[in-house]
Amino acid sequence: MTQKTGGLLARVLAAFPAGPNSYPVRNPATGSVIAQVANVGNAQAVTEAVERAALVHPHNSADRKAMLARWYSLFLLHIDDLAHIATLESGKPLAEAKGEVQYAASYIKYYADLEIAGKTIISPHSLNKTRLWTVKQPVGPCALITPWNFPYAMAVRKISPAIAAGNACILKPAPETPLSAFAMKLLANDAGIPDDAFQILSADRQNAVDVVGKVLMADTRIRKVSFTGSTNAGISLMQQAATTMKKASMELGGNAPLIIFEDADLNQAVDGCMFGKFRNAGQACIAVNRIYIHSKIHNEFVSKLAEKIKILRVGDGLNNKTTVGPLITKTSVDRVAALVSSSLESGAQLVFQSSLSNELQASGGYFYPPTLLTNVTDDMEIFKTEIFGPVAAVSTFDTEEDVVRRANDTPFGLAAYLFTNDIARLHRVAENLEAGMVGLNECAISAAVAPFGGVKMSGIGREGSSEGIEEYLETKYLCLAV
């Protein structure tokens, strides 16, 4: 066991030296380099990791549960250090980083406790002198590829079911947030999870694609790929994984509509919108992207929303007054700024935009001010793409039929949200929305016990809940003559 507070980052830097080939990890709140980390750039290193993973003994289920239970305890014991590391490299406010550590830990606990079992099957007449049943077996070594927006939670909701199911895994964390991954691995090893059962290959953007991704996808010993990130990257990984017929889970981009009907509790809807839109500065795959508000309540909603946006505090996530941190990169800031500019040029109205202090402007950080746009139309780019930034974009509607059609008029189908007090409408619209998850009078929907995932171009498979472990298991059918 390591000590309770302090020193985890120092341990990480000592345990994972950059070596001769390295790349810099930056603090998005200042643009300055936090650390140099290993940049895996040769195929041999990836193949060696696969060899080690392929030789890992799965242990028995009770041992795996005990390791996960210890990892869970260590996560919570080190919550302050883990949160600090995530804030340093992802920019999110410390309070949100702590929330993420708790959320990530809840997946470890869930999968430590989950029982894995096959089933017995009643023999049909055609096989009447038999006994039939299934057993669940580990799928085999897993390649896990994760984004920077929730560096712990997105990784842990893959690693913990993979290990609970008896697999070894190789994590390729986002180039922007490898330190969180290394910190998790240190604690996993402290908890008894063998070094080779959870390996990490860190790489810059280019090597991630050209070396790590390519070699992992081409290796027949890797039997499973689980990816969270953009839809384009997911398509490329699916195509590569097909050549070695890997089992694949893809948690991809979204374009979540938030529909607020005229009978909704407006204060509840505004609070839901604030959480769904501004959590992690809008950088969540289930972030509210298109706000559809009934025209009768538009003005009241917009003025209430503007009041809440005005009190957001933009800043360095390490400052405990900050509620909106920086975006992950300068490229992200430029992308969000371009979306807002093109919306305004096409007729959207700027209702409110926070101003960034001189200090923040001079900080070198990647800040974008919280912004509220109205008069947004479906043909604008901002409604067609993931904003991934702190911009609330509002449109109006008049009929249920029209708004459901518009909400579904996207290639994506991850999350959707609706607010209404009409119970029949609530059921009807929830069933008609093309999404893997629907929040009803609620925008905080993520939990380890719930199956997370999308339809259409938002992906394949589910994470969390009992569905989540099936992604890491094979079902073997047994037929015994009696």
Ligand SMILES: NC(=O)c1ccc[n+]([C@@H]2O[C@H](COP(=O)([O-])OP(=O)(O)OC[C@H]3O[C@@H](n4cnc5c(N)ncnc54)[C@H](O)[C@@H]3O)[C@@H](O)[C@H]2O)c1
């Ligand atoms: N669904 C999500 O949670 C999520 C997360 C991050 C980004 N995004 C979306 O993607 C946009 C771009 O962000 P990004 O560039 O960080 O996302 P990305 O999809 O390019 O990268 C996410 C992760 O996948 C890795 N990756 C990408 N292509 C790969 C390949 N061919 N082989 C191996 N690894 C590969 C990256 O190194 C990173 O670890 C964002 O603006 C946002 O719209 C969505």
Ligand SMILES: O=C[C@H](O)CS(=O)(=O)O
């Ligand atoms: O970005 C992906 C998910 O939205 C993160 S969470 O599971 O909702 O926290």
